[in-house]
Structures are given as C-alpha cells and as structure tokens.
Amino acid sequence: LNLINDLRQAIPCNQFELHFQPKLCLYSLKVTHVEALVRWTHPTLGMIPPDNFIPIAEKTGQIEGLTRWVFVAALMQCTEWNKLALDINISVNISAENLKESDFYEFVCQMMTIQNIKPQQITLEVTESSVVDDPKSAIKLLGKFKDYGFRISIDDYGTGYSSLAQLKQLPVHELKIDKSFIQRLERDLDDQIIVRSTIDLAHNMGLKVVAEGIEDEFSLLWLAQYNCEFAQGYFISRPKSASELTPWLLNPP
Numbered sequence: 523l524n525l526i527n528d529l530r531q532a533i534p535c536n537q538f539e540l541h542f543q544p545k546l547c548l549y550s551l552k553v554t555h556v557e558a559l560v561r562w563t564h565p566t567l568g569m570i571p572p573d574n575f576i577p578i579a580e581k582t583g584q585i586e587g588l589t590r591w592v593f594v595a596a597l598m599q600c601t602e603w604n605k606l607a608l609d610i611n612i613s614v615n616i617s618a619e620n621l622k623e624s625d626f627y628e629f630v631c632q633m634m635t636i637q638n639i640k641p642q643q644i645t646l647e648v649t650e651s652s653v654v655d656d657p658k659s660a661i662k663l664l665g666k667f668k669d670y671g672f673r674i675s676i677d678d679y680g681t682g683y684s685s686l687a688q689l690k691q692l693p694v695h696e697l698k699i700d701k702s703f704i705q706r707l708e709r710d711l712d713d714q715i716i717v718r719s720t721i722d723l724a725h726n727m728g729l730k731v732v733a734e735g736i737e738d739e740f741s742l743l744w745l746a747q748y749n750c751e752f753a754q755g756y757f758i759s760r761p762k763s764a765s766e767l768t769p770w771l772l773n774p775p
C-alpha cells in the first residue's frame with residue numbers, strides 16, 4: 523500500500539472530484555454559499571476520505587498541486603452555475619502550506635482572470651492553526667486576497683491556538699465555528715455558552731458566522747435564534763456532487 527505514490531497519479535489520472543456542501547443562510551433560508559470538498563477515488567481502494575490523504579499531501583509537497591486543482595475545478599463549477607443563473611459563492615479550503623508558496627497569490631489571480639469569475643463568488647477558507655505558524659506573512663497575504671475581493675473565512679474556529687489579538691488583526695469576513703462545538707448543542711450547556719459568546723464576539727468584530735456540523739433541528743433553530751448567519755451540516759445536506767446538487771439549487775425544497 524503506497525498512498526504517497528498513488529496520490530501523485532490522482533491528478534494525471536483524473537481521480538479527484540469535488541463535492542459541495544450547502545451553507546444555509548439562516549436569514550433568507552436560501553443556499554447562496556457552498557463549500558467545495560475534494561474526493562479521491564483510488565483505482566483499487568475506492569473512495570478515500572480527505573482526512574486520510576490531505577495530511578499526506580501536506581507532508582509530501584503535493585498539496586500545492588491539489589489545492590490548485592481544487593481551485594480551478596471550483597472556478598469551472600462556478601461558471602457552470604452562473605450559466606444556469608445560479609449566483610453561488612464557492613468556498614475552497616486553503617492549507618497552511620499554500621500560504622507559504624511564493625507564487626500562490628499570482629496563480630490564484632491568474633486563474634480568476636482566465637476563468638473570468640468575480641472574486642466575490644469565491645471564499646478562501648483558512649484554518650486558524652495555519653495562520654499561527656507565521657502570522658505576519660499570513661496576515662499580509664490574506665490582506666492581499668481580501669483587497670482583491672475574495673471572501674475570507676477562518677475555518678475550524680475555536681480548535682486552534684490563535685489568540686484574540688491575532689483574530690483582531692486577521693483580514694477576514696467570517697468565522698466558521700468548529701463542528702465539535704455544534705454537534706452536541708442540545709445536551710451540552712458549555713457548548714451553548716461557547717457558541718453564543720463566539721457569535722457575539724464575531725458580530726462585535728464585524729464578522730459573519732458559519733456554524734458547521736448541524737446534525738439536528740435543535741441546533742438549527744438554536745443558531746437561528748442567536749443570529750448565526752449560516753448553517754452547514756448533515757441535517758441540511760451532506761456534501762453532494764454537482765450533478766446531485768444542481769437540481770436542489772435550482773429547485774430548493
């Protein structure tokens with residue numbers, strides 16, 4: 523079993539596919555944003571979850587190519603949806619390593635020009651922990667992306683080691699509260715306190731909030747009550763292929 527080498531074949535052999543998970547806007551009750559999540563179908567092992575190969579890609583220098591593939595695939599999907607008059611914002615997950623590439627910004631901007639997508643239609647999701655390594659340059663780069671017009675989101679918020687001092691400096695639009703705080707909201711009063719406080723903190727800093735890991739109706743209603751802007755989770759929709767999701771977007775339930 524040699525996943526490292528097999529992973530090198532994934533792009534040339536066309537084994538990656540994007541799935542998309544809706545983020546429901548709790549004000550309009552519409553899906554206007556989705557997160558792109560990469561899927562790898564291994565030729566003999568079948569579907570391999572990203573938790574099993576993203577860390578390998580990050581350790582073996584392959585995340586550079588992978589993120590670029592995901593980014594371009596997301597722009598192409600954006601074009602397809604625009605043709606159907608679907609104005610959907612697509613989130614792409616960016617790894618810490620990508621923020622250290624010397625030409626990542628140039629690549630991203632070039633692709634935006636070639637594909638002719640408005641940066642307002644793309645969200646860059648960066649984990650809290652990926653900023654911690656080298657906060658100064660990460661903050662500078664994120665600032666460039668923000669100035670270009672991208673939406674910037676802090677993923678897995680609450681699980682990393684970033685300080686509030688850092689959060690204050692981060693050029694971001696949105697916090698995504700990690701699913702570990704959301705999944706047990708109904709039973710865990712500590713989680714309720716943490717999530718309420720985080721929503722208030724975010725709003726007071728002028729940021730929107732996405733809660734991920736909504737697995738039941740209680741969490742959804744609770745988050746709406748506390749003015750969380752977006753909800754993402756299996757209760758709303760699992761990540762779906764574009765062909766599965768498109769009818770859903772055209773004809774919301």
Ligand code: G
Nearest residue numbers: 558559560571572573576592615616617761
């Ligand atoms: O769908 P889920 O099992 O989709 O994803 C598991 C983990 O893999 C999550 O932490 C998610 O952020 C990460 N992940 C999924 N797709 C991508 C991607 O395209 N790039 C990066 N860097 N991480 C991804």
Ligand code: G
Nearest residue numbers: 615677678734735736737754755756757761
């Ligand atoms: O990028 P991030 O780490 O936020 O990736 C989101 C991950 O969370 C993906 O693996 C996605 O499949 C997963 N996910 C999305 N909704 C839910 C949910 O409601 N419950 C759980 N347990 N996982 C979820």
Ligand code: MN
Nearest residue numbers: 557615647677
């Ligand atoms: Mn994410």
Ligand code: NA
Nearest residue numbers: 677678700734
């Ligand atoms: Na997350």
